Amino acid sequence: MELKYILTFPPESTFKSLIYDLVKEYNIRLSILRAEIEIGKGGQLIMAIENEQDNIGEAIEFLKSNGVSVSSMSDKVFHDSSRCVHCGSCVSSCPSGALTIAAPDWKLNFNPDKCIVCKLCLKSCPMGLFSMELIN
Ligand code: SF4
Ligand code: SF4
Structure with a gap:
Protein backbone atom coordinates (compact mmCIF):
# COMPACT_ATOMS: atom_id res chain seq x y z
CA MET A 1 0.00 0.00 0.00
CA VAL A 68 9.28 20.97 7.17
CA SER A 69 5.66 20.45 8.20
CA VAL A 70 4.53 16.91 7.32
CA SER A 71 0.89 15.81 7.03
CA SER A 72 -0.15 12.35 5.99
CA MET A 73 -3.23 12.04 3.89
CA SER A 74 -5.96 9.86 5.36
CA ASP A 75 -8.51 8.95 2.75
CA LYS A 76 -7.30 11.66 0.39
CA VAL A 77 -10.11 13.33 -1.46
CA PHE A 78 -13.67 12.37 -0.51
CA HIS A 79 -16.52 12.29 -2.99
CA ASP A 80 -20.18 12.45 -1.93
CA SER A 81 -21.47 10.07 -4.61
CA SER A 82 -25.01 10.07 -3.22
CA ARG A 83 -25.63 13.58 -4.57
CA CYS A 84 -23.68 13.29 -7.83
CA VAL A 85 -25.66 14.05 -11.01
CA HIS A 86 -22.86 12.67 -13.26
CA CYS A 87 -22.55 15.87 -15.25
CA GLY A 88 -18.84 15.19 -15.97
CA SER A 89 -17.62 18.68 -15.12
CA CYS A 90 -15.00 17.34 -12.70
CA VAL A 91 -13.64 14.74 -15.16
CA SER A 92 -12.11 17.27 -17.51
CA SER A 93 -10.30 19.01 -14.65
CA CYS A 94 -8.72 15.82 -13.28
CA PRO A 95 -5.14 15.46 -14.58
CA SER A 96 -4.48 11.97 -13.22
CA GLY A 97 -7.39 9.93 -14.57
CA ALA A 98 -8.80 9.38 -11.10
CA LEU A 99 -12.19 10.66 -12.28
CA THR A 100 -13.76 8.98 -15.30
CA ILE A 101 -17.13 8.60 -16.95
CA ALA A 102 -17.57 5.78 -19.46
CA ALA A 103 -20.06 3.46 -21.13
CA PRO A 104 -22.22 1.60 -20.46
CA ASP A 105 -23.68 3.54 -17.52
CA TRP A 106 -21.97 6.94 -18.03
CA LYS A 107 -21.74 7.37 -14.26
CA LEU A 108 -18.84 9.06 -12.52
CA ASN A 109 -16.18 6.68 -11.23
CA PHE A 110 -13.66 7.92 -8.65
CA ASN A 111 -10.46 5.88 -8.23
CA PRO A 112 -8.70 7.28 -5.11
CA ASP A 113 -5.52 5.30 -5.87
CA LYS A 114 -4.90 7.48 -8.92
CA CYS A 115 -5.59 10.73 -7.09
CA ILE A 116 -2.60 13.09 -6.79
CA VAL A 117 -4.48 15.57 -4.59
CA CYS A 118 -4.23 18.48 -6.98
CA LYS A 119 -7.55 19.73 -5.53
CA LEU A 120 -8.84 20.86 -8.91
CA CYS A 121 -12.05 18.86 -8.51
CA LEU A 122 -12.86 20.70 -5.28
CA LYS A 123 -13.43 23.79 -7.39
CA SER A 124 -14.79 22.18 -10.53
CA CYS A 125 -17.86 20.46 -9.08
CA PRO A 126 -20.77 22.93 -9.13
CA MET A 127 -22.37 21.05 -6.26
CA GLY A 128 -19.29 21.00 -4.04
CA LEU A 129 -19.24 17.23 -3.70
CA PHE A 130 -15.48 16.86 -3.16
CA SER A 131 -13.74 17.48 0.16
CA MET A 132 -10.34 16.71 1.66
CA GLU A 133 -9.21 15.71 5.12
CA LEU A 134 -5.70 15.75 6.52
CA ILE A 135 -4.30 14.02 9.59
CA ASN A 136 -0.97 14.67 11.26
S1 SF4 B 1 -18.90 17.73 -11.22
FE1 SF4 B 1 -19.89 17.05 -9.31
S2 SF4 B 1 -21.96 16.47 -9.92
FE2 SF4 B 1 -20.73 16.58 -11.80
S3 SF4 B 1 -19.96 14.46 -12.13
FE3 SF4 B 1 -18.41 15.54 -10.94
S4 SF4 B 1 -18.92 15.09 -8.78
FE4 SF4 B 1 -20.72 14.60 -9.99
S1 SF4 C 1 -7.75 15.96 -6.42
FE1 SF4 C 1 -7.02 16.16 -8.54
S2 SF4 C 1 -6.29 14.11 -9.07
FE2 SF4 C 1 -7.58 13.87 -7.25
S3 SF4 C 1 -9.61 13.40 -8.05
FE3 SF4 C 1 -9.52 15.63 -7.76
S4 SF4 C 1 -8.88 16.46 -9.75
FE4 SF4 C 1 -8.42 14.25 -9.77
Missing part, protein backbone atom coordinates in the same frame (compact mmCIF):
# COMPACT_ATOMS: atom_id res chain seq x y z
CA GLU A 2 1.12 3.51 -0.75
CA LEU A 3 1.22 6.34 1.79
CA LYS A 4 0.93 9.93 0.64
CA TYR A 5 2.34 12.92 2.47
CA ILE A 6 2.02 16.66 2.05
CA LEU A 7 5.27 18.46 2.88
CA THR A 8 5.14 22.19 3.54
CA PHE A 9 8.53 23.90 3.24
CA PRO A 10 9.22 27.21 5.01
CA PRO A 11 11.41 29.65 3.05
CA GLU A 12 14.65 28.78 4.88
CA SER A 13 14.34 25.03 4.19
CA THR A 14 14.24 25.53 0.41
CA PHE A 15 17.99 26.13 0.41
CA LYS A 16 18.62 22.57 1.67
CA SER A 17 18.71 19.36 -0.40
CA LEU A 18 16.22 17.59 1.88
CA ILE A 19 14.60 15.30 -0.68
CA TYR A 20 18.01 14.19 -1.89
CA ASP A 21 19.00 13.46 1.73
CA LEU A 22 15.77 11.52 2.23
CA VAL A 23 16.66 9.20 -0.63
CA LYS A 24 20.39 8.94 0.08
CA GLU A 25 20.54 8.85 3.88
CA TYR A 26 17.28 7.05 4.64
CA ASN A 27 17.09 4.89 1.52
CA ILE A 28 13.52 6.01 0.88
CA ARG A 29 11.97 5.25 -2.51
CA LEU A 30 9.43 7.93 -3.26
CA SER A 31 7.39 9.40 -6.06
CA ILE A 32 6.83 13.14 -6.26
CA LEU A 33 3.20 13.63 -7.26
CA ARG A 34 3.15 17.40 -7.24
CA ALA A 35 5.54 20.16 -6.23
CA GLU A 36 5.14 23.91 -6.04
CA ILE A 37 8.23 25.22 -4.27
CA GLU A 38 10.16 28.39 -4.89
CA ILE A 39 13.66 28.92 -3.54
CA GLY A 40 13.56 31.45 -0.73
CA LYS A 41 9.76 31.51 -0.63
CA GLY A 42 8.73 27.99 0.41
CA GLY A 43 5.92 25.85 -0.93
CA GLN A 44 4.39 22.39 -0.92
CA LEU A 45 5.32 18.95 -2.24
CA ILE A 46 3.17 15.83 -2.31
CA MET A 47 4.98 12.49 -2.29
CA ALA A 48 3.96 8.84 -2.28
CA ILE A 49 5.94 6.16 -0.41
CA GLU A 50 5.46 2.39 -0.34
CA ASN A 51 4.65 1.73 3.32
CA GLU A 52 6.71 -1.45 3.70
CA GLN A 53 9.95 0.55 3.87
CA ASP A 54 11.70 0.50 7.26
CA ASN A 55 12.88 4.07 7.69
CA ILE A 56 9.73 6.08 7.05
CA GLY A 57 9.35 7.25 10.67
CA GLU A 58 12.96 8.39 10.90
CA ALA A 59 12.74 10.07 7.52
CA ILE A 60 9.64 12.03 8.58
CA GLU A 61 11.38 13.10 11.80
CA PHE A 62 14.38 14.23 9.72
CA LEU A 63 12.11 16.47 7.63
CA LYS A 64 10.40 17.91 10.71
CA SER A 65 13.76 18.62 12.36
CA ASN A 66 14.58 20.72 9.31
CA GLY A 67 11.46 22.83 9.68
Whole structure:
Protein backbone atom coordinates (compact mmCIF):
# COMPACT_ATOMS: atom_id res chain seq x y z
CA MET A 1 0.00 0.00 0.00
CA GLU A 2 1.12 3.51 -0.75
CA LEU A 3 1.22 6.34 1.79
CA LYS A 4 0.93 9.93 0.64
CA TYR A 5 2.34 12.92 2.47
CA ILE A 6 2.02 16.66 2.05
CA LEU A 7 5.27 18.46 2.88
CA THR A 8 5.14 22.19 3.54
CA PHE A 9 8.53 23.90 3.24
CA PRO A 10 9.22 27.21 5.01
CA PRO A 11 11.41 29.65 3.05
CA GLU A 12 14.65 28.78 4.88
CA SER A 13 14.34 25.03 4.19
CA THR A 14 14.24 25.53 0.41
CA PHE A 15 17.99 26.13 0.41
CA LYS A 16 18.62 22.57 1.67
CA SER A 17 18.71 19.36 -0.40
CA LEU A 18 16.22 17.59 1.88
CA ILE A 19 14.60 15.30 -0.68
CA TYR A 20 18.01 14.19 -1.89
CA ASP A 21 19.00 13.46 1.73
CA LEU A 22 15.77 11.52 2.23
CA VAL A 23 16.66 9.20 -0.63
CA LYS A 24 20.39 8.94 0.08
CA GLU A 25 20.54 8.85 3.88
CA TYR A 26 17.28 7.05 4.64
CA ASN A 27 17.09 4.89 1.52
CA ILE A 28 13.52 6.01 0.88
CA ARG A 29 11.97 5.25 -2.51
CA LEU A 30 9.43 7.93 -3.26
CA SER A 31 7.39 9.40 -6.06
CA ILE A 32 6.83 13.14 -6.26
CA LEU A 33 3.20 13.63 -7.26
CA ARG A 34 3.15 17.40 -7.24
CA ALA A 35 5.54 20.16 -6.23
CA GLU A 36 5.14 23.91 -6.04
CA ILE A 37 8.23 25.22 -4.27
CA GLU A 38 10.16 28.39 -4.89
CA ILE A 39 13.66 28.92 -3.54
CA GLY A 40 13.56 31.45 -0.73
CA LYS A 41 9.76 31.51 -0.63
CA GLY A 42 8.73 27.99 0.41
CA GLY A 43 5.92 25.85 -0.93
CA GLN A 44 4.39 22.39 -0.92
CA LEU A 45 5.32 18.95 -2.24
CA ILE A 46 3.17 15.83 -2.31
CA MET A 47 4.98 12.49 -2.29
CA ALA A 48 3.96 8.84 -2.28
CA ILE A 49 5.94 6.16 -0.41
CA GLU A 50 5.46 2.39 -0.34
CA ASN A 51 4.65 1.73 3.32
CA GLU A 52 6.71 -1.45 3.70
CA GLN A 53 9.95 0.55 3.87
CA ASP A 54 11.70 0.50 7.26
CA ASN A 55 12.88 4.07 7.69
CA ILE A 56 9.73 6.08 7.05
CA GLY A 57 9.35 7.25 10.67
CA GLU A 58 12.96 8.39 10.90
CA ALA A 59 12.74 10.07 7.52
CA ILE A 60 9.64 12.03 8.58
CA GLU A 61 11.38 13.10 11.80
CA PHE A 62 14.38 14.23 9.72
CA LEU A 63 12.11 16.47 7.63
CA LYS A 64 10.40 17.91 10.71
CA SER A 65 13.76 18.62 12.36
CA ASN A 66 14.58 20.72 9.31
CA GLY A 67 11.46 22.83 9.68
CA VAL A 68 9.28 20.97 7.17
CA SER A 69 5.66 20.45 8.20
CA VAL A 70 4.53 16.91 7.32
CA SER A 71 0.89 15.81 7.03
CA SER A 72 -0.15 12.35 5.99
CA MET A 73 -3.23 12.04 3.89
CA SER A 74 -5.96 9.86 5.36
CA ASP A 75 -8.51 8.95 2.75
CA LYS A 76 -7.30 11.66 0.39
CA VAL A 77 -10.11 13.33 -1.46
CA PHE A 78 -13.67 12.37 -0.51
CA HIS A 79 -16.52 12.29 -2.99
CA ASP A 80 -20.18 12.45 -1.93
CA SER A 81 -21.47 10.07 -4.61
CA SER A 82 -25.01 10.07 -3.22
CA ARG A 83 -25.63 13.58 -4.57
CA CYS A 84 -23.68 13.29 -7.83
CA VAL A 85 -25.66 14.05 -11.01
CA HIS A 86 -22.86 12.67 -13.26
CA CYS A 87 -22.55 15.87 -15.25
CA GLY A 88 -18.84 15.19 -15.97
CA SER A 89 -17.62 18.68 -15.12
CA CYS A 90 -15.00 17.34 -12.70
CA VAL A 91 -13.64 14.74 -15.16
CA SER A 92 -12.11 17.27 -17.51
CA SER A 93 -10.30 19.01 -14.65
CA CYS A 94 -8.72 15.82 -13.28
CA PRO A 95 -5.14 15.46 -14.58
CA SER A 96 -4.48 11.97 -13.22
CA GLY A 97 -7.39 9.93 -14.57
CA ALA A 98 -8.80 9.38 -11.10
CA LEU A 99 -12.19 10.66 -12.28
CA THR A 100 -13.76 8.98 -15.30
CA ILE A 101 -17.13 8.60 -16.95
CA ALA A 102 -17.57 5.78 -19.46
CA ALA A 103 -20.06 3.46 -21.13
CA PRO A 104 -22.22 1.60 -20.46
CA ASP A 105 -23.68 3.54 -17.52
CA TRP A 106 -21.97 6.94 -18.03
CA LYS A 107 -21.74 7.37 -14.26
CA LEU A 108 -18.84 9.06 -12.52
CA ASN A 109 -16.18 6.68 -11.23
CA PHE A 110 -13.66 7.92 -8.65
CA ASN A 111 -10.46 5.88 -8.23
CA PRO A 112 -8.70 7.28 -5.11
CA ASP A 113 -5.52 5.30 -5.87
CA LYS A 114 -4.90 7.48 -8.92
CA CYS A 115 -5.59 10.73 -7.09
CA ILE A 116 -2.60 13.09 -6.79
CA VAL A 117 -4.48 15.57 -4.59
CA CYS A 118 -4.23 18.48 -6.98
CA LYS A 119 -7.55 19.73 -5.53
CA LEU A 120 -8.84 20.86 -8.91
CA CYS A 121 -12.05 18.86 -8.51
CA LEU A 122 -12.86 20.70 -5.28
CA LYS A 123 -13.43 23.79 -7.39
CA SER A 124 -14.79 22.18 -10.53
CA CYS A 125 -17.86 20.46 -9.08
CA PRO A 126 -20.77 22.93 -9.13
CA MET A 127 -22.37 21.05 -6.26
CA GLY A 128 -19.29 21.00 -4.04
CA LEU A 129 -19.24 17.23 -3.70
CA PHE A 130 -15.48 16.86 -3.16
CA SER A 131 -13.74 17.48 0.16
CA MET A 132 -10.34 16.71 1.66
CA GLU A 133 -9.21 15.71 5.12
CA LEU A 134 -5.70 15.75 6.52
CA ILE A 135 -4.30 14.02 9.59
CA ASN A 136 -0.97 14.67 11.26
S1 SF4 B 1 -18.90 17.73 -11.22
FE1 SF4 B 1 -19.89 17.05 -9.31
S2 SF4 B 1 -21.96 16.47 -9.92
FE2 SF4 B 1 -20.73 16.58 -11.80
S3 SF4 B 1 -19.96 14.46 -12.13
FE3 SF4 B 1 -18.41 15.54 -10.94
S4 SF4 B 1 -18.92 15.09 -8.78
FE4 SF4 B 1 -20.72 14.60 -9.99
S1 SF4 C 1 -7.75 15.96 -6.42
FE1 SF4 C 1 -7.02 16.16 -8.54
S2 SF4 C 1 -6.29 14.11 -9.07
FE2 SF4 C 1 -7.58 13.87 -7.25
S3 SF4 C 1 -9.61 13.40 -8.05
FE3 SF4 C 1 -9.52 15.63 -7.76
S4 SF4 C 1 -8.88 16.46 -9.75
FE4 SF4 C 1 -8.42 14.25 -9.77
